[in-house]
Amino acid sequence: MQPVIEVKGVTKTYASGHQALKSVDLDIRKGEIFALLGPNGAGKTTLINIVCGIVTPSSGTVRADGFDIQRDYRETRSRIGLVPQELTTDAFEAVIDTVTFSRGLFGKSRNPAYIEKILKDLSLWDKRKAKIKELSGGMKRRVMIAKALSHEPDILFLDEPTAGVDVELRRDMWKLVRQLRENGVTIILTTHYIEEAEEMADRVGVINQGELILVEEKSALMRKLGKKELTVYLADPMERVPSELSDWNLTLKADGNELEYIFDAHEERTGIPSLLRAMSDLGIAFKDLNTRQSSLEDIFVSLVHERNGQ
Ligand SMILES: Nc1ncnc2c1ncn2[C@@H]1O[C@H](COP(=O)(O)OP(=O)(O)OP(=O)(O)O)[C@@H](O)[C@H]1O
Numbered sequence: 001m002q003p004v005i006e007v008k009g010v011t012k013t014y015a016s017g018h019q020a021l022k023s024v025d026l027d028i029r030k031g032e033i034f035a036l037l038g039p040n041g042a043g044k045t046t047l048i049n050i051v052c053g054i055v056t057p058s059s060g061t062v063r064a065d066g067f068d069i070q071r072d073y074r075e076t077r078s079r080i081g082l083v084p085q086e087l088t089t090d091a092f093e094a095v096i097d098t099v100t101f102s103r104g105l106f107g108k109s110r111n112p113a114y115i116e117k118i119l120k121d122l123s124l125w126d127k128r129k130a131k132i133k134e135l136s137g138g139m140k141r142r143v144m145i146a147k148a149l150s151h152e153p154d155i156l157f158l159d160e161p162t163a164g165v166d167v168e169l170r171r172d173m174w175k176l177v178r179q180l181r182e183n184g185v186t187i188i189l190t191t192h193y194i195e196e197a198e199e200m201a202d203r204v205g206v207i208n209q210g211e212l213i214l215v216e217e218k219s220a221l222m223r224k225l226g227k228k229e230l231t232v233y234l235a236d237p238m239e240r241v242p243s244e245l246s247d248w249n250l251t252l253k254a255d256g257n258e259l260e261y262i263f264d265a266h267e268e269r270t271g272i273p274s275l276l277r278a279m280s281d282l283g284i285a286f287k288d289l290n291t292r293q294s295s296l297e298d299i300f301v302s303l304v305h306e307r308n309g310q
Pocket residue numbers: 014015016018019020038039040041042043044045046047
């Protein structure tokens with residue numbers, strides 16, 4: 001199937017001379033939720049703004065639904081909805097007017113029933129007559145989403161959709177994003193909350209210093225790079241790890257009260273039974289054991305650190 005977005009060899013050097021993107025290639029599949037992760041300044045917004053036609057690439061091409069984003073700007077832009085990071089909208093306008101106006105900007109005919117539906121989906125219907133400046137930050141963010149959806153796009157970009165919103169709104173947004181996907185909308189989101197990518201994404205891309213260093217199915221990524229961690233809660237604290245246990249990768253934690261063992265869950269032998277036997281032989285008693293699978297956050301932090309030589 002043809003990708004819904006094809007980014008080929010895209011670079012961006014800003015007028016300041018800063019190279020924000022170094023030859024990015026990326027295909028987005030129709031109907032997926034793709035999470036773009038990366039530290040501050042990695043180039044996420046630059047990439048989104050290029051696809052949305054707000055920033056011009058220095059080189060390379062981007063196609064959306066088969067159309068070139070520069071040559072066929074109107075075609076591609078009408079298929080794309082963008083929820084930008086910054087809230088920019090007319091403070092004195094009423095919610096319903098600003099959302100209706102956004103639809104008109106894309107040359108779509110009026111459709112009050114559709115506008116009513118998105119305002120209801122976003123719990124904004126009761127506030128439809130309120131001026132933007134009278135809304136809370138979370139509600140303003142909902143208005144930005146309503147505006148981005150006003151022209152019924154097939155592709156939705158969400159740049160940090162849940163930055164600074166409360167837990168409840170974040171859950172609501174996740175629900176909404178899933179609903180949109182069920183209706184066939186392709187979603188690309190950037191986030192600093194790894195939990196968000198872990199919860200939502202089908203695929204994950206990691207961008208670092210303008211380079212796309214990884215694109216992977218989320219589940220495969222977690223299987224491949226995920227390590228497991230065993231914590232042994234000791235009955236009595238220990239000063240150092242005994243030399244007899246040096247075959248295992250152990251770290252003493254919590255003032256000597258916990259032993260941490262990192263192991264590869266895919267190895268046939270995890271080393272846990274032999275470790276416990278060796279501990280028993282040394283008369284080391286424990287109160288409890290716990291194992292934990294490393295999260296996407298652990299994977300992300302170690303990837304970026306590895307790259308940056310930290
Ligand atoms: N208009 C501009 N002129 C010059 N440099 C810019 C411009 N916009 C962004 N940059 C620089 O390009 C780099 C990438 O910025 P970008 O906003 O794409 O990063 P980001 O990954 O979205 O970061 P964040 O997570 O902080 O939003 C940064 O070093 C930034 O300072």
